[in-house]
Amino acid sequence: MxxxxxxxTPxxxxxxVSELDTKGFACIPNYVQPSDLTRMQSFVSDAIRNAGNEYVHFNGPDAxxxxGLEELAHSEDFNRLIYDLYEQGTGNPADKEEFYQVLRCLSGSTGQKNSLIFHYDSYVVTALIPIHIPADGLAGDLLMYPNTRTIRSTYIANAFDKVLLDNPITQKLLRNRVSARHLQPMRIKMKxxxxxxxxxxxxxxxxxxCDPDKIRATALFHYKNPHRKHVQ
Ligand SMILES: O=C(O)CCC(=O)C(=O)O
Ligand SMILES: [Fe+2]
Known part of the structure:
Protein backbone atom coordinates (compact mmCIF):
# COMPACT_ATOMS: atom_id res chain seq x y z
CA MET A 1 0.00 0.00 0.00
CA THR A 9 -3.12 23.33 -8.19
CA PRO A 10 -1.00 26.48 -8.77
CA VAL A 17 0.92 31.40 0.34
CA SER A 18 -1.23 34.48 0.66
CA GLU A 19 -2.84 33.01 3.79
CA LEU A 20 0.61 32.20 5.17
CA ASP A 21 1.70 35.78 4.62
CA THR A 22 -1.45 37.44 5.96
CA LYS A 23 -3.09 35.11 8.49
CA GLY A 24 0.12 33.28 9.44
CA PHE A 25 -0.99 29.75 8.74
CA ALA A 26 -2.82 27.77 6.08
CA CYS A 27 -4.61 24.45 6.04
CA ILE A 28 -5.67 21.83 3.52
CA PRO A 29 -8.52 19.88 5.14
CA ASN A 30 -8.49 16.08 4.86
CA TYR A 31 -5.13 15.99 3.07
CA VAL A 32 -4.43 12.51 4.44
CA GLN A 33 -6.90 9.81 3.45
CA PRO A 34 -8.68 7.98 6.30
CA SER A 35 -6.95 4.63 5.62
CA ASP A 36 -3.51 6.29 5.66
CA LEU A 37 -4.38 8.20 8.82
CA THR A 38 -5.37 4.92 10.49
CA ARG A 39 -1.91 3.48 9.70
CA MET A 40 -0.22 6.54 11.20
CA GLN A 41 -2.43 6.39 14.27
CA SER A 42 -1.66 2.77 14.97
CA PHE A 43 2.09 3.41 14.60
CA VAL A 44 1.78 6.18 17.20
CA SER A 45 -0.35 4.12 19.58
CA ASP A 46 2.23 1.30 19.49
CA ALA A 47 5.10 3.75 19.99
CA ILE A 48 3.45 5.39 22.99
CA ARG A 49 2.69 2.01 24.52
CA ASN A 50 6.32 0.91 24.02
CA ALA A 51 7.47 4.14 25.64
CA GLY A 52 5.39 3.45 28.77
CA ASN A 53 2.84 6.15 27.90
CA GLU A 54 5.44 8.89 27.89
CA TYR A 55 6.89 11.30 25.32
CA VAL A 56 8.61 9.77 22.33
CA HIS A 57 9.82 11.20 19.06
CA PHE A 58 11.26 9.88 15.81
CA ASN A 59 13.59 11.65 13.40
CA GLY A 60 13.84 10.87 9.71
CA PRO A 61 11.85 8.63 7.37
CA ASP A 62 13.52 5.33 8.36
CA ALA A 63 12.52 5.73 12.00
CA GLY A 68 3.10 5.83 5.89
CA LEU A 69 4.96 8.99 6.95
CA GLU A 70 8.13 7.72 5.24
CA GLU A 71 6.09 7.27 2.04
CA LEU A 72 4.77 10.79 2.35
CA ALA A 73 8.32 12.13 2.65
CA HIS A 74 9.15 10.44 -0.65
CA SER A 75 5.88 11.26 -2.42
CA GLU A 76 6.37 13.34 -5.58
CA ASP A 77 3.14 15.26 -5.03
CA PHE A 78 4.01 16.12 -1.44
CA ASN A 79 7.56 17.21 -2.34
CA ARG A 80 6.22 19.35 -5.18
CA LEU A 81 3.75 21.05 -2.83
CA ILE A 82 6.41 21.98 -0.29
CA TYR A 83 8.79 23.22 -3.01
CA ASP A 84 6.00 25.26 -4.59
CA LEU A 85 5.14 26.89 -1.25
CA TYR A 86 8.81 27.71 -0.71
CA GLU A 87 9.29 29.12 -4.20
CA GLN A 88 6.13 31.23 -4.12
CA GLY A 89 6.77 32.34 -0.56
CA THR A 90 10.42 33.34 -0.89
CA GLY A 91 10.96 33.89 -4.62
CA ASN A 92 13.93 31.50 -4.46
CA PRO A 93 14.22 28.26 -6.41
CA ALA A 94 13.73 25.14 -4.28
CA ASP A 95 16.57 22.62 -4.42
CA LYS A 96 15.80 18.99 -4.00
CA GLU A 97 16.70 18.43 -0.39
CA GLU A 98 15.48 15.91 2.18
CA PHE A 99 13.00 17.20 4.71
CA TYR A 100 13.89 17.34 8.35
CA GLN A 101 11.11 15.03 9.41
CA VAL A 102 9.96 14.51 12.99
CA LEU A 103 7.12 12.56 14.56
CA ARG A 104 6.35 13.90 18.05
CA CYS A 105 4.16 11.85 20.34
CA LEU A 106 3.13 13.60 23.55
CA SER A 107 1.79 11.71 26.53
CA GLY A 108 2.38 11.55 30.27
CA SER A 109 4.33 14.09 32.30
CA THR A 110 7.23 14.11 29.81
CA GLY A 111 4.73 15.14 27.14
CA GLN A 112 3.92 18.17 29.26
CA LYS A 113 7.62 19.00 29.69
CA ASN A 114 8.05 19.03 25.93
CA SER A 115 5.34 21.69 25.55
CA LEU A 116 5.25 25.48 25.79
CA ILE A 117 8.80 25.82 24.51
CA PHE A 118 8.50 28.83 22.21
CA HIS A 119 10.93 28.77 19.31
CA TYR A 120 11.76 29.62 15.73
CA ASP A 121 12.40 26.63 13.49
CA SER A 122 15.69 26.45 11.61
CA TYR A 123 13.76 25.78 8.40
CA VAL A 124 11.63 28.11 6.28
CA VAL A 125 8.56 25.94 5.57
CA THR A 126 6.86 23.90 8.28
CA ALA A 127 4.18 21.38 7.34
CA LEU A 128 2.36 19.78 10.23
CA ILE A 129 -0.02 16.83 10.17
CA PRO A 130 -1.86 16.14 13.41
CA ILE A 131 -2.24 12.38 13.86
CA HIS A 132 -3.81 12.09 17.30
CA ILE A 133 -5.48 15.06 18.98
CA PRO A 134 -7.41 14.60 22.25
CA ALA A 135 -11.13 15.09 21.64
CA ASP A 136 -11.69 16.80 24.98
CA GLY A 137 -9.73 18.54 27.73
CA LEU A 138 -6.40 20.15 26.90
CA ALA A 139 -5.86 19.27 23.25
CA GLY A 140 -2.34 20.66 22.75
CA ASP A 141 -3.29 23.55 20.47
CA LEU A 142 -0.65 25.13 18.29
CA LEU A 143 0.22 28.60 19.62
CA MET A 144 1.83 31.14 17.36
CA TYR A 145 2.98 34.70 16.85
CA PRO A 146 3.18 34.50 13.07
CA ASN A 147 5.77 36.15 10.86
CA THR A 148 7.59 38.01 13.62
CA ARG A 149 10.88 38.11 11.71
CA THR A 150 12.23 37.92 8.18
CA ILE A 151 14.72 35.42 6.85
CA ARG A 152 18.03 36.64 8.22
CA SER A 153 20.87 37.06 5.78
CA THR A 154 23.51 35.79 8.20
CA TYR A 155 23.71 32.90 10.57
CA ILE A 156 24.83 35.21 13.36
CA ALA A 157 21.71 37.40 13.12
CA ASN A 158 19.63 34.23 13.21
CA ALA A 159 21.50 32.98 16.28
CA PHE A 160 20.96 36.32 17.99
CA ASP A 161 17.15 36.06 17.51
CA LYS A 162 17.26 32.58 18.95
CA VAL A 163 19.19 33.64 22.04
CA LEU A 164 16.67 36.41 22.68
CA LEU A 165 13.92 33.81 22.58
CA ASP A 166 15.53 30.77 24.12
CA ASN A 167 16.14 31.98 27.67
CA PRO A 168 14.11 31.54 30.88
CA ILE A 169 13.00 35.20 31.04
CA THR A 170 11.53 35.37 27.54
CA GLN A 171 10.01 31.91 27.89
CA LYS A 172 8.29 32.89 31.13
CA LEU A 173 7.03 36.12 29.60
CA LEU A 174 5.56 34.27 26.61
CA ARG A 175 4.04 31.51 28.78
CA ASN A 176 2.30 34.15 30.85
CA ARG A 177 0.75 35.55 27.67
CA VAL A 178 -0.98 32.26 26.82
CA SER A 179 -3.73 32.74 29.38
CA ALA A 180 -3.49 36.53 29.63
CA ARG A 181 -6.00 39.00 28.32
CA HIS A 182 -3.69 40.86 25.97
CA LEU A 183 -1.05 39.92 23.43
CA GLN A 184 -2.20 36.34 23.37
CA PRO A 185 -0.66 34.13 20.72
CA MET A 186 -2.85 32.88 17.91
CA ARG A 187 -4.37 29.52 18.82
CA ILE A 188 -4.83 26.88 16.14
CA LYS A 189 -7.10 23.97 16.98
CA MET A 190 -6.01 21.08 14.86
CA LYS A 191 -7.87 18.17 13.33
CA CYS A 210 -2.24 17.99 26.40
CA ASP A 211 -3.68 16.13 29.38
CA PRO A 212 -1.11 13.54 30.54
CA ASP A 213 -3.52 10.62 30.17
CA LYS A 214 -4.15 11.47 26.50
CA ILE A 215 -2.10 11.19 23.30
CA ARG A 216 -1.25 14.11 21.06
CA ALA A 217 0.89 13.31 18.04
CA THR A 218 2.07 15.50 15.19
CA ALA A 219 4.17 14.77 12.12
CA LEU A 220 6.39 17.66 11.06
CA PHE A 221 8.15 18.18 7.77
CA HIS A 222 10.62 21.04 7.76
CA TYR A 223 12.13 22.32 4.56
CA LYS A 224 15.10 24.54 3.82
CA ASN A 225 17.57 25.79 6.36
CA PRO A 226 18.70 29.13 4.87
CA HIS A 227 21.99 29.05 6.76
CA ARG A 228 23.21 25.72 5.53
CA LYS A 229 24.97 25.46 2.19
CA HIS A 230 23.37 22.93 -0.06
CA VAL A 231 25.51 19.78 -0.23
CA GLN A 232 24.85 17.11 -2.84
O1 LIG B 1 4.02 19.58 17.67
C1 LIG B 1 3.75 20.74 17.37
O2 LIG B 1 2.59 21.14 17.31
C2 LIG B 1 4.81 21.73 17.01
C3 LIG B 1 6.20 21.19 17.08
C4 LIG B 1 7.24 22.12 16.55
O3 LIG B 1 7.05 23.30 16.43
C5 LIG B 1 8.56 21.59 16.12
O4 LIG B 1 8.81 20.39 16.32
O5 LIG B 1 9.37 22.37 15.57
FE1 LIG C 1 8.67 24.29 15.47
Whole structure:
Protein backbone atom coordinates (compact mmCIF):
# COMPACT_ATOMS: atom_id res chain seq x y z
CA MET A 1 0.00 0.00 0.00
CA UNK A 2 1.40 3.37 -0.99
CA UNK A 3 0.19 6.67 0.29
CA UNK A 4 -1.55 8.95 -2.15
CA UNK A 5 -2.28 12.61 -1.54
CA UNK A 6 -4.32 15.12 -3.53
CA UNK A 7 -2.63 17.24 -6.18
CA UNK A 8 -2.56 20.90 -5.31
CA THR A 9 -3.12 23.33 -8.19
CA PRO A 10 -1.00 26.48 -8.77
CA UNK A 11 -4.07 28.54 -7.85
CA UNK A 12 -4.34 26.70 -4.51
CA UNK A 13 -0.64 27.22 -3.86
CA UNK A 14 -1.10 30.91 -4.53
CA UNK A 15 -3.98 31.04 -2.03
CA UNK A 16 -2.06 29.05 0.59
CA VAL A 17 0.92 31.40 0.34
CA SER A 18 -1.23 34.48 0.66
CA GLU A 19 -2.84 33.01 3.79
CA LEU A 20 0.61 32.20 5.17
CA ASP A 21 1.70 35.78 4.62
CA THR A 22 -1.45 37.44 5.96
CA LYS A 23 -3.09 35.11 8.49
CA GLY A 24 0.12 33.28 9.44
CA PHE A 25 -0.99 29.75 8.74
CA ALA A 26 -2.82 27.77 6.08
CA CYS A 27 -4.61 24.45 6.04
CA ILE A 28 -5.67 21.83 3.52
CA PRO A 29 -8.52 19.88 5.14
CA ASN A 30 -8.49 16.08 4.86
CA TYR A 31 -5.13 15.99 3.07
CA VAL A 32 -4.43 12.51 4.44
CA GLN A 33 -6.90 9.81 3.45
CA PRO A 34 -8.68 7.98 6.30
CA SER A 35 -6.95 4.63 5.62
CA ASP A 36 -3.51 6.29 5.66
CA LEU A 37 -4.38 8.20 8.82
CA THR A 38 -5.37 4.92 10.49
CA ARG A 39 -1.91 3.48 9.70
CA MET A 40 -0.22 6.54 11.20
CA GLN A 41 -2.43 6.39 14.27
CA SER A 42 -1.66 2.77 14.97
CA PHE A 43 2.09 3.41 14.60
CA VAL A 44 1.78 6.18 17.20
CA SER A 45 -0.35 4.12 19.58
CA ASP A 46 2.23 1.30 19.49
CA ALA A 47 5.10 3.75 19.99
CA ILE A 48 3.45 5.39 22.99
CA ARG A 49 2.69 2.01 24.52
CA ASN A 50 6.32 0.91 24.02
CA ALA A 51 7.47 4.14 25.64
CA GLY A 52 5.39 3.45 28.77
CA ASN A 53 2.84 6.15 27.90
CA GLU A 54 5.44 8.89 27.89
CA TYR A 55 6.89 11.30 25.32
CA VAL A 56 8.61 9.77 22.33
CA HIS A 57 9.82 11.20 19.06
CA PHE A 58 11.26 9.88 15.81
CA ASN A 59 13.59 11.65 13.40
CA GLY A 60 13.84 10.87 9.71
CA PRO A 61 11.85 8.63 7.37
CA ASP A 62 13.52 5.33 8.36
CA ALA A 63 12.52 5.73 12.00
CA UNK A 64 8.83 5.82 11.00
CA UNK A 65 8.96 3.02 8.42
CA UNK A 66 5.57 1.33 8.12
CA UNK A 67 3.59 4.32 9.36
CA GLY A 68 3.10 5.83 5.89
CA LEU A 69 4.96 8.99 6.95
CA GLU A 70 8.13 7.72 5.24
CA GLU A 71 6.09 7.27 2.04
CA LEU A 72 4.77 10.79 2.35
CA ALA A 73 8.32 12.13 2.65
CA HIS A 74 9.15 10.44 -0.65
CA SER A 75 5.88 11.26 -2.42
CA GLU A 76 6.37 13.34 -5.58
CA ASP A 77 3.14 15.26 -5.03
CA PHE A 78 4.01 16.12 -1.44
CA ASN A 79 7.56 17.21 -2.34
CA ARG A 80 6.22 19.35 -5.18
CA LEU A 81 3.75 21.05 -2.83
CA ILE A 82 6.41 21.98 -0.29
CA TYR A 83 8.79 23.22 -3.01
CA ASP A 84 6.00 25.26 -4.59
CA LEU A 85 5.14 26.89 -1.25
CA TYR A 86 8.81 27.71 -0.71
CA GLU A 87 9.29 29.12 -4.20
CA GLN A 88 6.13 31.23 -4.12
CA GLY A 89 6.77 32.34 -0.56
CA THR A 90 10.42 33.34 -0.89
CA GLY A 91 10.96 33.89 -4.62
CA ASN A 92 13.93 31.50 -4.46
CA PRO A 93 14.22 28.26 -6.41
CA ALA A 94 13.73 25.14 -4.28
CA ASP A 95 16.57 22.62 -4.42
CA LYS A 96 15.80 18.99 -4.00
CA GLU A 97 16.70 18.43 -0.39
CA GLU A 98 15.48 15.91 2.18
CA PHE A 99 13.00 17.20 4.71
CA TYR A 100 13.89 17.34 8.35
CA GLN A 101 11.11 15.03 9.41
CA VAL A 102 9.96 14.51 12.99
CA LEU A 103 7.12 12.56 14.56
CA ARG A 104 6.35 13.90 18.05
CA CYS A 105 4.16 11.85 20.34
CA LEU A 106 3.13 13.60 23.55
CA SER A 107 1.79 11.71 26.53
CA GLY A 108 2.38 11.55 30.27
CA SER A 109 4.33 14.09 32.30
CA THR A 110 7.23 14.11 29.81
CA GLY A 111 4.73 15.14 27.14
CA GLN A 112 3.92 18.17 29.26
CA LYS A 113 7.62 19.00 29.69
CA ASN A 114 8.05 19.03 25.93
CA SER A 115 5.34 21.69 25.55
CA LEU A 116 5.25 25.48 25.79
CA ILE A 117 8.80 25.82 24.51
CA PHE A 118 8.50 28.83 22.21
CA HIS A 119 10.93 28.77 19.31
CA TYR A 120 11.76 29.62 15.73
CA ASP A 121 12.40 26.63 13.49
CA SER A 122 15.69 26.45 11.61
CA TYR A 123 13.76 25.78 8.40
CA VAL A 124 11.63 28.11 6.28
CA VAL A 125 8.56 25.94 5.57
CA THR A 126 6.86 23.90 8.28
CA ALA A 127 4.18 21.38 7.34
CA LEU A 128 2.36 19.78 10.23
CA ILE A 129 -0.02 16.83 10.17
CA PRO A 130 -1.86 16.14 13.41
CA ILE A 131 -2.24 12.38 13.86
CA HIS A 132 -3.81 12.09 17.30
CA ILE A 133 -5.48 15.06 18.98
CA PRO A 134 -7.41 14.60 22.25
CA ALA A 135 -11.13 15.09 21.64
CA ASP A 136 -11.69 16.80 24.98
CA GLY A 137 -9.73 18.54 27.73
CA LEU A 138 -6.40 20.15 26.90
CA ALA A 139 -5.86 19.27 23.25
CA GLY A 140 -2.34 20.66 22.75
CA ASP A 141 -3.29 23.55 20.47
CA LEU A 142 -0.65 25.13 18.29
CA LEU A 143 0.22 28.60 19.62
CA MET A 144 1.83 31.14 17.36
CA TYR A 145 2.98 34.70 16.85
CA PRO A 146 3.18 34.50 13.07
CA ASN A 147 5.77 36.15 10.86
CA THR A 148 7.59 38.01 13.62
CA ARG A 149 10.88 38.11 11.71
CA THR A 150 12.23 37.92 8.18
CA ILE A 151 14.72 35.42 6.85
CA ARG A 152 18.03 36.64 8.22
CA SER A 153 20.87 37.06 5.78
CA THR A 154 23.51 35.79 8.20
CA TYR A 155 23.71 32.90 10.57
CA ILE A 156 24.83 35.21 13.36
CA ALA A 157 21.71 37.40 13.12
CA ASN A 158 19.63 34.23 13.21
CA ALA A 159 21.50 32.98 16.28
CA PHE A 160 20.96 36.32 17.99
CA ASP A 161 17.15 36.06 17.51
CA LYS A 162 17.26 32.58 18.95
CA VAL A 163 19.19 33.64 22.04
CA LEU A 164 16.67 36.41 22.68
CA LEU A 165 13.92 33.81 22.58
CA ASP A 166 15.53 30.77 24.12
CA ASN A 167 16.14 31.98 27.67
CA PRO A 168 14.11 31.54 30.88
CA ILE A 169 13.00 35.20 31.04
CA THR A 170 11.53 35.37 27.54
CA GLN A 171 10.01 31.91 27.89
CA LYS A 172 8.29 32.89 31.13
CA LEU A 173 7.03 36.12 29.60
CA LEU A 174 5.56 34.27 26.61
CA ARG A 175 4.04 31.51 28.78
CA ASN A 176 2.30 34.15 30.85
CA ARG A 177 0.75 35.55 27.67
CA VAL A 178 -0.98 32.26 26.82
CA SER A 179 -3.73 32.74 29.38
CA ALA A 180 -3.49 36.53 29.63
CA ARG A 181 -6.00 39.00 28.32
CA HIS A 182 -3.69 40.86 25.97
CA LEU A 183 -1.05 39.92 23.43
CA GLN A 184 -2.20 36.34 23.37
CA PRO A 185 -0.66 34.13 20.72
CA MET A 186 -2.85 32.88 17.91
CA ARG A 187 -4.37 29.52 18.82
CA ILE A 188 -4.83 26.88 16.14
CA LYS A 189 -7.10 23.97 16.98
CA MET A 190 -6.01 21.08 14.86
CA LYS A 191 -7.87 18.17 13.33
CA UNK A 192 -6.20 14.84 12.47
CA UNK A 193 -5.77 14.28 8.74
CA UNK A 194 -5.64 17.97 7.89
CA UNK A 195 -2.29 19.50 6.96
CA UNK A 196 -1.23 22.86 8.35
CA UNK A 197 1.51 25.11 7.05
CA UNK A 198 3.34 28.05 8.56
CA UNK A 199 6.62 29.87 8.08
CA UNK A 200 8.37 28.09 10.97
CA UNK A 201 11.61 30.03 10.57
CA UNK A 202 9.79 33.34 10.74
CA UNK A 203 7.16 32.57 13.42
CA UNK A 204 7.46 32.18 17.20
CA UNK A 205 5.47 29.06 17.99
CA UNK A 206 4.95 26.09 20.26
CA UNK A 207 2.32 23.60 21.33
CA UNK A 208 0.21 23.77 24.44
CA UNK A 209 0.44 20.64 26.61
CA CYS A 210 -2.24 17.99 26.40
CA ASP A 211 -3.68 16.13 29.38
CA PRO A 212 -1.11 13.54 30.54
CA ASP A 213 -3.52 10.62 30.17
CA LYS A 214 -4.15 11.47 26.50
CA ILE A 215 -2.10 11.19 23.30
CA ARG A 216 -1.25 14.11 21.06
CA ALA A 217 0.89 13.31 18.04
CA THR A 218 2.07 15.50 15.19
CA ALA A 219 4.17 14.77 12.12
CA LEU A 220 6.39 17.66 11.06
CA PHE A 221 8.15 18.18 7.77
CA HIS A 222 10.62 21.04 7.76
CA TYR A 223 12.13 22.32 4.56
CA LYS A 224 15.10 24.54 3.82
CA ASN A 225 17.57 25.79 6.36
CA PRO A 226 18.70 29.13 4.87
CA HIS A 227 21.99 29.05 6.76
CA ARG A 228 23.21 25.72 5.53
CA LYS A 229 24.97 25.46 2.19
CA HIS A 230 23.37 22.93 -0.06
CA VAL A 231 25.51 19.78 -0.23
CA GLN A 232 24.85 17.11 -2.84
O1 LIG B 1 4.02 19.58 17.67
C1 LIG B 1 3.75 20.74 17.37
O2 LIG B 1 2.59 21.14 17.31
C2 LIG B 1 4.81 21.73 17.01
C3 LIG B 1 6.20 21.19 17.08
C4 LIG B 1 7.24 22.12 16.55
O3 LIG B 1 7.05 23.30 16.43
C5 LIG B 1 8.56 21.59 16.12
O4 LIG B 1 8.81 20.39 16.32
O5 LIG B 1 9.37 22.37 15.57
FE1 LIG C 1 8.67 24.29 15.47
Missing amino acids: TISVPQV QQVFEL VAGS PGNIYFFWGYRSIHTNEP
